[in-house]
Amino acid sequence: MKSFTVRQGQNLYDVAMTLYGSIEGLFDLFVCNPKLTFGDSLVKGQELQYHDGFCVNSDIRDFISENIDKIANGG
Numbered sequence: 001m002k003s004f005t006v007r008q009g010q011n012l013y014d015v016a017m018t019l020y021g022s023i024e025g026l027f028d029l030f031v032c033n034p035k036l037t038f039g040d041s042l043v044k045g046q047e048l049q050y051h052d053g054f055c056v057n058s059d060i061r062d063f064i065s066e067n068i069d070k071i072a073n074g075g
Contacts, residue, residue: 001032002052008044011074015042018071019050021061028054042074 004019016025030036032049042048055061064071 001049004048004050006042006044006046006048007070007072009072009074010042010070012036012038012040012042014071014073015048017060018064019061020055021057021059021064024056025050025054 004015006015010018012026012029013023016023016029019025020028026038028051029048032051036048
């Protein structure tokens with residue numbers, strides 16, 4: 001299990017894309033963070049747990065990691 005620190009303006013979908021390369025990664029976020037819900041707003045500095053061995057689309061995840069500073073569509 002690893003920890004991810006939410007950056008300014010990130011929402012659940014941004015985190016899922018960053019960690020898993022797909023919004024389908026939301027399901028792993030919910031498993032690893034049982035109190036997390038679709039309605040939650042994330043805050044800068046919030047720590048989220050995730051399975052580091054799980055990835056839905058490594059090509060997209062790697063592209064984001066190598067080319068994009070951060071995905072932040074949460075406002």
